[in-house]
Amino acid sequence: xxxxxxxxxxxxxxxxxxxxxxxxxxxxxxxxxxxxxxxxxxxxxxxxxxxxxxxxxxxxxxxxxxxxxxxxxxxxxxxxxxxxxxxxxxxxxxxxxxxxxxxxxxxxxxxxxxxxxxxxxxxxxxxxxxxxxxxxxxxxxxxxxxxxxxxxxxxxxxxxxxxxxxxxxxxxxxxxxxxxxxx
Amino acid sequence: xxxxxxxxxxxxxxxxxxxxxxxxxxxxxxxxxxxxxxxxxxxxxxxxxxxxxxxxxxxxxxxxxxxxxxxxxxxxxxxxxxxxxxxxxxxxxxxxxxxxxxxxxxxxxxxxxxxxxxxxxxxxxxxxxxxxxxxxxxxxxxxxxxxxxxxxxxxxxxxxxxxxxxxxxxxxxxxxxxxxxxxxxxxxxxxxxxxxxxxxxxxxxxxxxx
Numbered sequence: 001x002x003x004x005x006x007x008x009x010x011x012x013x014x015x016x017x018x019x020x021x022x023x024x025x026x027x028x029x030x031x032x033x034x035x036x037x038x039x040x041x042x043x044x045x046x047x048x049x050x051x052x053x054x055x056x057x058x059x060x061x062x063x064x065x066x067x068x069x070x071x072x073x074x075x076x077x078x079x080x081x082x083x084x085x086x087x088x089x090x091x092x093x094x095x096x097x098x099x100x101x102x103x104x105x106x107x108x109x110x111x112x113x114x115x116x117x118x119x120x121x122x123x124x125x126x127x128x129x130x131x132x133x134x135x136x137x138x139x140x141x142x143x144x145x146x147x148x149x150x151x152x153x154x155x156x157x158x159x160x161x162x163x164x165x166x167x168x169x170x171x172x173x174x175x176x177x178x179x180x181x182x183x
Numbered sequence: 184x185x186x187x188x189x190x191x192x193x194x195x196x197x198x199x200x201x202x203x204x205x206x207x208x209x210x211x212x213x214x215x216x217x218x219x220x221x222x223x224x225x226x227x228x229x230x231x232x233x234x235x236x237x238x239x240x241x242x243x244x245x246x247x248x249x250x251x252x253x254x255x256x257x258x259x260x261x262x263x264x265x266x267x268x269x270x271x272x273x274x275x276x277x278x279x280x281x282x283x284x285x286x287x288x289x290x291x292x293x294x295x296x297x298x299x300x301x302x303x304x305x306x307x308x309x310x311x312x313x314x315x316x317x318x319x320x321x322x323x324x325x326x327x328x329x330x331x332x333x334x335x336x337x338x339x340x341x342x343x344x345x346x347x348x349x350x351x352x353x354x355x356x357x358x359x360x361x362x363x364x365x366x367x368x369x370x371x372x373x374x375x376x377x378x379x380x381x382x383x384x385x386x387x388x389x390x391x392x393x
Contacts, residue, residue, distance in 0.1 A: 016199075018197055018199060020194055020195075020197055023194050023197075024190065024191070024194040027190045027193060027194060028190060031186060031190065053186075056186065057186065057189055060186075060189055060190065060193060061189075061193070062333065062393065064193040064196070066266075066331075066332075066333040066393070068201055068203070068204070068331070069204055069264065069265060069331070069332065069333055071203070074265075074267070078267050079265070079266065079267050081267070082265075082266040082267035082335065083266040083267075083333060085266075086266050086333070086335060124189065139192070142191075142192050142195055143188050143189065143191075143192040144188070146188070146191070148195060149195050164196070164197065164198060165198070167192075167195060167196050168196050168198040171192070171193065171196055175393075179392060179393065
């Protein structure tokens with residue numbers, strides 16, 4: 001575990017210097033940790049796990065946008081844990097006490113081929129629909145169609161630099177929408 | 184959207200993270216403080232006896248109080264800006280401790296009949312108005328910078344930031360103010376700084392949610 005944490009911290013530092021591959025590895029490695037922390041936190045508060053996916057996605061988004069705050073002299077894992085706990089508490093506050101209707105009996109009543117709007121779609125995916133203009137096009141190309149920034153730039157007729165800036169702003173816009181959605 | 188798509192998208196966003204928060208906060212506060220100093224110089228100027236005044240222990244204690252509070256509140260702000268804030272900043276007790284010692288020394292060395300006059304000073308009302316006014320620009324700069332933070336408690340970060348800016352405004356006003364009695368500082372400067380702290384907490388509660 002200790003070696004792993006050191007590896008993560010190294011990846012985080014490399015990411016801060018613009019090393020995209022290290023950053024990807026780091027995020028992939030953090031997903032199980034984020035999920036475990038969020039799950040424990042939800043369970044401890046007597047919540048069902050229907051909001052788990054959203055909490056994990058929001059936590060990833062927050063780690064991404066707040067990574068400049070992490071100070072290499074502080075251990076990374078407690079920092080990530082604390083951030084996820086904060087995000088989980090936020091999510092619980094936002095949703096309040098919600099009655100969750102089990103979906104299976106209802107699903108049987110629906111004709112099999114009817115598309116089920118928003119079911120299984122996360123908050124973040126829904127929020128992409130609220131982002132405007134080029135930001136939305138870039139997000140859709142990368143997040144939903146699986147393109148890289150360069151491919152998205154080509155297909156949208158933008159320069160790669162412009163596409164990068166647009167992507168960054170779009171991600172910030174999503175975070176802002178998440179923030180507003182809870183007030 | 185699958186988690187993997189989100190991870191891939193975030194990894195595609197290679198915009199470099201900006202300057203460390205501490206350095207950015209320093210730049211913002213220094214700019215705000217420089218403007219506040221300029222405003223003070225243009226409108227009222229510094230106290231005419233500033234060089235000699237710096238030889239008196241009361242004046243030194245006054246500046247040391249504001250300086251210590253600034254340093255401790257700066258550290259407390261950077262800590263509170265993190266999701267894993269450690270909290271419990273004991274360093275914040277140093278400034279009030281120093282002030283209490285100065286008040287003690289004053290009470291021991293001056294006759295009880297002069298305490299009332301020392302406590303009310305010449306211009307208590309100016310202290311209550313001018314300190315917050317001189318704190319305003321640093322406060323605006325600090326709010327703008329600290330919006331990038333990820334505080335465990337936005338209110339707590341706002342409070343630390345408010346105390347920091349209040350102490351900074353107090354430090355600037357001390358270049359002008361001739362009420363030097365530790366009793367005066369303990370009452371009026373503390374109240375003025377507390378006001379800015381409160382404003383910071385209220386602002387932080389709204390502005391620092393992330």
